[in-house]
Amino acid sequence: MRKNSNNILTEREIEVLKYLIHGYTNRQIAEILYITPFTVKAHVSSILHKTGVKNRLDLALFATAHGYSNPHQDLKQP
Numbered sequence: 001m002r003k004n005s006n007n008i009l010t011e012r013e014i015e016v017l018k019y020l021i022h023g024y025t026n027r028q029i030a031e032i033l034y035i036t037p038f039t040v041k042a043h044v045s046s047i048l049h050k051t052g053v054k055n056r057l058d059l060a061l062f063a064t065a066h067g068y069s070n071p072h073q074d075l076k077q078p
Contacts, residue, residue, distance in 0.1 A: 008051070009047060016029055016040060017047055017068055019032065019075060020060070021064070021069050026041055
């Protein structure tokens with residue numbers, strides 16, 4: 001069961017989520033955000049837990065349905 005996304009994700013989790021849904025790997029996200037891949041993994045785990053989804057594909061669908069996905073958003077490159 002998916003949970004309501006209103007105010008459940010931190011700003012950093014939202015930032016990680018936006019890169020995830022655009023296909024970035026944990027290592028790429030870590031390089032861009034100047035954090036370790038382990039920290040990215042922790043954020044991803046937290047996002048999955050808070051949203052109630054089980055994998056990255058479902059997370060992308062969740063993000064799109066809840067307005068986190070913007071295909072025209074400029075993202076930093078690794």
